[in-house]
Amino acid sequence: MTIIFVFIHTRYVRYRRLLPVLLGAALLATACGARANGHGGPKIVAAFYPLAWLAGQVAGPDATVQNLTKPGAEPHDLELTPRQVIDVGESKLAFYIKGVQSAVDKAVREHAKKHSLDAASLVATLPAPQDEEVHGAEDPHLWLDPSRFATVATALGERLAAIDAAHAAAYRARAAQVVTKLTALDGEFRTGLRDCARKEIVTSHSAFGYLAQRYGLTQVGVTGLDPEAEPSPARVASLTQLVRRTGATTVFTETLVSPKTAQTLAAEAGVRTQVLDPAEGVKPGSHDDYFSIMRRDLATLRPALGCR
Template identity: 80%
Template structure:
């Protein structure tokens, strides 16, 4: 019985609340709900002063683990736009499917996607980590600007202008990566989980994920043994860990293979109080890759 009561209660609250989300706690602005950090960052850049941008994932939290509160589900339903990447956060996918199908933007829907790692792709799953390719993220920025321009036609020029400015910066970042990773002694990047497929594909690298798309997945002992041999054969010097996920498995692999660990940030979130943003994290990742791969 309880499982039926909660959806009914949420539906009642959505009807009763109407557009109250645009009035309570938003400064009178329409609400744009963004699923997690890179989307919230992009939404803020493109929306400017026209929208209140709400990040559904708190700073420092692992976005894959997000569970929405009833209030957040209501926020998704009453927002002018729910901005997400399908496949990253099941709770957000469900909230959009049930309450925001007609006012949502899935970033995956506007770019060419890559398949999930081979051992996870049997059901046709795709890799959702598209923001790690600045060129694809630029395409998302343009699409977001156009969507906001349709929602708020009176201020359409501002959304399109800000989107174009972000695209220019993302294209410049893409050029930095292409130049910085053009001539490297090694091409394999051994990562804690397989978040860097888009980055690897864009810049001619080969991703070797200790785990799959789920950062909490535990590889089998045989998988760890195979990876240890691969690290030794390729001459890799580094196993990359992350900022928001446990480094335990990557540390074990590095110890077995006799190499070091370094942080390669998948830009899925920032820690509370951090002054980082998308660009500073991506440029730090570039510097880390250049050192680890012996790039000239």
């Protein structure tokens, strides 16, 4: 008994001596975790990358932004964890686009209906491709039109100003800065795509409707809005003829979707493939952001379309 008592007593003494160190380490870990997840202030949950990026630009150091979709993941495939569903409910704002991610739609409907913002409700939307049967009547890829995205930025700034009145001026100022940058980007696209030999962009899925409409192009999607859909042999044959008829030089693949279908079409038509990024996400460790992705897309489109 004596031996056991001394052992326990020794552990107790050591524990008391270590207790301040352990508490300090715990507090440091908590602080580091808070910094890693954001800056504090109101919590915003954003459905996927372009919305998380925009929310971060407008929120700045005055709010915390959580992206529900992990880097490198295809946003259409998102399944929320129970913790993420709680995060949606506990947030001050759930920022999403209805119809892109059914799990997010459900979480917002059940837990965040009164504190959510659907970006698609803020702009004029485009109809889905005529052959689309999966995602409904609207094309959700509105962020690929910088002018529409600027409208969303302004509205987001106003919403955050209403949520956190103490920092209202800062939210509005940052939103205005983003709008200025998006307007400049829109000008770059208008100038860069103004005089092109070809207008058709053949894409692996129909993500570029807004970009095409804004800059006078015609999108030809191998599949509809669902990036995982498989085109029928008849569809591939029809697209092969279209590529040859229009003189298209390129079939565009994407970053987060398998390129196999687009590569098959390109091989059939005797043209090359290149990546055209719909900015739906960035890969882990990437230094890209919305602007670098969009400018790289412009640099890819210009030679493919024979722009002067």
